[in-house]
Amino acid sequence: xxxxxxxxxxxxxxxxxxxxxxxxxxxxxxxxxxxxxxxxxxxxxxxxxxxxxxxxxxxxxxxxxxxxxxxxxxxxxxxxxxxxxxxxxxxxxxxxxxxxxxxxxxxxxxxxxxxxxxxxxxxxxxxxxxxxxxxxxxxxxxxxxxxxxxxxxxxxxxxxxxxxxxxxxxxxxxxxxxxxxxxxxxxxxxxxxxxxxxxxxxxxxxxxxxxxxxxxxxxxxxxxxxxxxxxxxxxxxxxxxxxxxxxxxxxxxxxxxxxxxxxxxxxxxxxxxxxxxxxxxxxxxxxxxxxxxxxxxxxxxxxxxxxxxxxxxxxxxxxxxxxxxxxxxxxxxxxxxxxxxxxxxxxxxxxxxxxxxxxxxxxxxxxxxxxxxxxxxxxxxxxxxxxxxxxxxxxxxxxxxxxxxxxxxxxxxxxxxxxxxxxxxxxxxxxxxxxxxxxxxxxxxxxxxxxxxxxxxxxxxxxxxxxxxxxxxxxxxxxxxxxxxxxxxxxxxxxxxxxxxxxxxxxxxxxxxxxxxxxxxxxxxxxxxxxxxxxxxxxxxxxxxxxxxxxxxxxxxxxxxxxxxxxxxxxxxxxxxxxxxxxxxxxxxxxxxxxxxxxxxxxxxxxxxxxxxxxxxxxxxxxxxxxxxxxxxxxxxxxxxxxxxxxxxxxxxxxxxxxxxxxxxx
Numbered sequence: 001x002x003x004x005x006x007x008x009x010x011x012x013x014x015x016x017x018x019x020x021x022x023x024x025x026x027x028x029x030x031x032x033x034x035x036x037x038x039x040x041x042x043x044x045x046x047x048x049x050x051x052x053x054x055x056x057x058x059x060x061x062x063x064x065x066x067x068x069x070x071x072x073x074x075x076x077x078x079x080x081x082x083x084x085x086x087x088x089x090x091x092x093x094x095x096x097x098x099x100x101x102x103x104x105x106x107x108x109x110x111x112x113x114x115x116x117x118x119x120x121x122x123x124x125x126x127x128x129x130x131x132x133x134x135x136x137x138x139x140x141x142x143x144x145x146x147x148x149x150x151x152x153x154x155x156x157x158x159x160x161x162x163x164x165x166x167x168x169x170x171x172x173x174x175x176x177x178x179x180x181x182x183x184x185x186x187x188x189x190x191x192x193x194x195x196x197x198x199x200x201x202x203x204x205x206x207x208x209x210x211x212x213x214x215x216x217x218x219x220x221x222x223x224x225x226x227x228x229x230x231x232x233x234x235x236x237x238x239x240x241x242x243x244x245x246x247x248x249x250x251x252x253x254x255x256x257x258x259x260x261x262x263x264x265x266x267x268x269x270x271x272x273x274x275x276x277x278x279x280x281x282x283x284x285x286x287x288x289x290x291x292x293x294x295x296x297x298x299x300x301x302x303x304x305x306x307x308x309x310x311x312x313x314x315x316x317x318x319x320x321x322x323x324x325x326x327x328x329x330x331x332x333x334x335x336x337x338x339x340x341x342x343x344x345x346x347x348x349x350x351x352x353x354x355x356x357x358x359x360x361x362x363x364x365x366x367x368x369x370x371x372x373x374x375x376x377x378x379x380x381x382x383x384x385x386x387x388x389x390x391x392x393x394x395x396x397x398x399x400x401x402x403x404x405x406x407x408x409x410x411x412x413x414x415x416x417x418x419x420x421x422x423x424x425x426x427x428x429x430x431x432x433x434x435x436x437x438x439x440x441x442x443x444x445x446x447x448x449x450x451x452x453x454x455x456x457x458x459x460x461x462x463x464x465x466x467x468x469x470x471x472x473x474x475x476x477x478x479x480x481x482x483x484x485x486x487x488x489x490x491x492x493x494x495x496x497x498x499x500x501x502x503x504x505x506x507x508x509x510x511x512x513x514x515x516x517x518x519x520x521x522x523x524x525x526x527x528x529x530x531x532x533x534x535x536x537x538x539x540x541x542x543x544x545x546x547x548x549x550x551x552x553x554x555x556x557x558x559x560x561x562x563x564x565x566x567x568x569x570x571x572x573x574x575x576x577x578x579x580x581x582x583x584x585x586x587x588x589x590x591x592x593x594x595x596x597x598x599x600x601x602x603x604x605x606x607x608x609x610x611x612x613x614x615x616x617x618x619x620x621x622x623x624x625x626x627x628x629x630x631x632x633x634x635x636x637x638x639x640x641x642x643x644x645x646x647x648x649x650x651x652x653x654x655x656x657x658x659x660x661x662x663x664x665x666x
Contacts, residue, residue, distance in 0.1 A: 002026065002157045007150055017141045026154040027163075030183045032147075033202065034134035038109045039192065040127045047083030049119045051546065055109045055127060056086060066097040079106060086112075087120040099126075114546065116440050117574040132189040151187040155180065165652065166205065170645070174632060176201045200625065206656075207629040212646070213653035215633065224265035225368045225394055227292040229257055237287045240320050241280060248423040249277050253284045255421045256399060260288055260369075265387070266397035271405060272423030273588035274558030275430055278401045279309065281423070282371050283317055285399050290322055290349045294368025297386060297396075298352045301374050303328045303504075304511050308533050309373070310352045317350065327353035327362070330508070358385045366390075373401045404555060405588040424589060433561040435569040435583045437545075446541060446570055447489035453539055454493050454520040460539040461559055462523045465547040481543060482523040490521055499525040526552065528559055535563035545571035550581055550595035554588050 004025060005015055023029050036053060043057040058081035067074045075096040079086045088108065090096040100106065110124035127133075136144040163180035171178065177197050185198035234257060238245050245253075252270055259266035272278040286296040298313075300306040310326040317324060325348040327339045342348040346365030351357065370386045387396045400418065438446050450460050462485065466477040482497045496510040496519040507527070514522040515534050522528070526548070540560045545553060553571065561567040571579050581594045636642045636649070 004029065007153045007157075009146070009150065014142065017139060021139050021142075026158060029154050030151060030158075030163075030187070032136075033186050035137045036135045037189065037195070038125075038127060038133040038135060040107055040109075040130045041132060042192065043107065045083040046079070046081045046086050046119070049084065049086070049112045051112055051114060053109070053111045054121075055107065056121075057081060057105070057107045058086070060100055060102050060104045060106055061085070063102045064097045064100050066094060075100075079108070084119065087118055088124055089120065089122050091123060093123070114574065132192065132195060134187060134189070148187065151183075155184055155187070167645070174204065174628075176204055179205075203625055204629055207626060208632060209649065209653040209656045211630060211633050212649045213657040215637065216650050216653065224260075224263060224397055225294060225390065226263070227260040227289060227294065227368060227397070229261055229288045229291055231257075233257075233288060233291050234284070237284050237320070241316065243280075243427065245280065246277065246423070246425050246427055248272075248425045249281055252281045252421040252423055255419070256281070256285045257288060259419070260285075260292075260397055265395040266369075266399065267418050268398070269400045269402060269418040269420045270423070271402050271420060273405055273426065274403050274555065275562070276403075276423040276426050278403065278423060279312060279373075280316075282373070282399060282401055283313060285369060285371065286313075286350050287317065287320055287322065289369035289397070292368065294366045295343075295346065295348070295364055296350045296369040296371065297357050297364070297367060297389075298350065298371040298373065299357050299386060300352070300354060303330060303354055303508060304515075304532060305373065306352055306354050313350055313352060322349050323347060324350035324352060327351055327356050329354065329356050330504070362389075364389050367396050369397045369399065371399045371401065374403065403558070403588075404551060405592040422589075431561055431564070431566060432586045433557050433567045433569050435557065435571065435586075437575050437579050437583060438541075438570045438572045439574060443572070444489075446572075449568075450490060450521065450539060450541070451493070457517075457536070458538040458565065459514065459517070459519070459534060459536045460521045460541065461528055461537055461556075462521055463528065463540065463542045463556055464523065464525060465544050466525075478523055478525050485521065485523065493520040495519065495521045495523060497523050498527055500527045526556065528556070532559055533562060534559070538563070538565050538567040539570070540568075541570040541572060543572050545573045545579055546576065550578060550598070551588070551592045553579075553582055554586075554591045557582070557586075 004010055004018060004023070010018070018024070018029070021032070023032055038055050040055050042055075044054040046056055046058060049056070056079065058079040061078040061080045064075050064077040067076070073092055073094040075090040075093060077088045077100055079088055107127040107130070108121065108124035109127055110121040112119055112121055114120070134144075134148065136147050139147065158180055160178055160180045163183065164178060166176070166179070170176075177200075179201065182198040182201040185194045186202060189195040189198070234250075234253060237253075238250070252272075256266070256268060259268055270278055270281060282298065286298070289296045298309060300309055306326060306328055310324065313322070313324040325339055325342055327336070327343065331339060339348075340362060343351050344363045344365060351364075356362070367389045370389075372386075387398045390396050453460065462481065464478045464481050478497060478499045482495060485491075486495050496514055498507050498510045498514075502510075510519070510522065511528075511532060513519050514537075515532070517536055537560050540556060542548065542553065542556060548556070557569040560569065569582070571582065573579065578598060581591060585591060636646050
């Protein structure tokens with residue numbers, strides 16, 4: 001088989017570009033699949049458009065209008081096909097005003113967005129011929145057409161036998177096409193039906209190998225530190241709490257207790273809805289670890305969340321004699337040195353912090369338990385670095401917390417190496433958050449309500465999907481909205497701003513001021529989705545709510561309703577079935593299941609920013625395929641006659657995903 005450098009058109013410079021993108025062989029070249037397709041054979045009717053990329057056809061309804069503003073141009077036109085109308089806009093392409101004429105039949109491709117219920121497409125690409133055309137992710141210095149030509153050469157230099165990785169009996173059993181044929185149809189599709197065959201084959205193998213790697217991790221059975229707790233420690237812990245635990249909390253801590261006493265390293269995921277009391281269970285786990293003479297490290301994704309956990313630990317655990325402290329990157333040199341000494345000599349039994357906890361300079365006294373909060377925000381390697389701090393042939397026990405409900409079927413695939421505990425009931429007395437959809441015409445009433453609430457000393461989160469204003473998307477940005485509110489409808493209030501790419505000091509200051517009640521309104525991106533606990537906040541308004549996933553909207557909604565006052569979540573945008581789900585339920589698991597059903601697992605997971613990347617052969621779009629590959633693996637593992645084949649798959653999985661799950665490669 002030829003090498004990459006043997007292909008026509010691949011010199012040293014192009015070879016370097018390919019290498020930088022992880023492409024070092026013909027196999028890797030062909031495994032770099034298109035990110036999407038322009039299906040000009042089957043355009044989407046305009047009346048059936050959704051908020052994603054589409055190829056559409058129709059007749060230009062009006063003469064294109066050219067506008068100039070601030071030295072920039074915009075050409076606008078409308079497209080109709082009898083089922084609906086689409087607004088088209090080309091920015092900084094003034095020639096489009098003469099290229100497109102009223103009455104023309106036009107075929108275009110682009111991302112559809114909705115503004116005030118009207119579908120629009122920005123900078124659409126005009127399609128010249130009907131067919132299925134692959135679209136590749138951008139690689140600077142390597143245009144898509146060039147990549148396609150290289151893929152053609154790679155296929156021509158490969159036989160069916162040299163490309164295949166799975167035996168024929170397996171392909172027949174699971175109705176899969178050959179790998180070379182799949183690559184051929186993926187890069188040069190002849191029809192939608194053959195493309196779907198190719199997608200199924202490549203995604204099936206990728207998902208199967210991913211889950212095989214998970215199975216190998218779960219079966220390592222590494223010895224755990226010997227934590228010998230007593231049942232009465234559980235009762236003593238709950239008795240010390242200033243509240244009565246729910247049965248779900250008791251059951252979850254019992255799961256942890258059983259794991260800690262099993263002799264094996266605990267690997268448990270604790271899932272609970274917003275406000276279900278996961279932190280109390282986590283502190284209970286820390287208490288059990290300290291009863292056996294070990295330290296506990298609790299890692300949070302943001303500094304403000306770490307600070308809130310530290311304050312809660314000091315309040316709840318001091319009566320049990322547990323000394324705790326905080327380690328973050330913002331400590332002064334002197335504070336950091338003191339913290340490191342207290343960690344090393346064991347005077348801090350519970351250490352709470354951010355990723356600073358995994359630094360090589362942090363030496364633990366007797367680390368026995370690692371807790372990661374909002375665990376989907378950490379990569380596997382980050383967690384593994386911390387659990388291996390004890391050294392030797394043992395690992396610290398690990399408890400991962402997640403307030404992002406993930407349907408059980410998907411959790412089985414994502415976290416197959418973890419045991420799962422669910423907290424599906426909330427402590428009594430917590431008021432539900434009222435949720436309403438606010439269309440464009442009702443904004444004035446919303447602003448009046450925010451002003452009246454501020455007079456009562458209540459606060460408001462105002463969330464936007466973007467940080468900067470965008471020419472390509474008709475959605476509100478944090479900075480644009482902040483300036484508008486400050487000068488317009490909320491000019492009498494104290495406003496602040498927070499977003500992910502902001503200077504860390506400025507962001508922390510804005511969050512602290514809001515938490516302290518020094519700001520009435522915090523205009524923010526979804527950075528406030530995790531780790532902002534402000535009991536005085538009773539309103540959250542979310543601009544362009546249809547751009548968020550339901551599970552993410554539910555997480556954002558959880559920022560309010562933490563005090564004893566009535567709280568509201570206002571979803572700004574047009575009425576639709578998706579947003580109606582939120583107005584009807586505050587059960588995070590129900591909402592997550594609906595989100596999964598509506599958008600598919602690929603998009604669902606994309607909004608979670610999870611640290612564990614699912615393989616993305618064409619994106620994970622079909623839940624049935626996820627379940628089918630899981631069923632296939634369980635069948636192989638249960639049949640002794642398939643043990644050699646399972647060992648072969650394990651080897652393949654280590655080549656494919658070893659870097660993700662390996663504990664030794666950081």
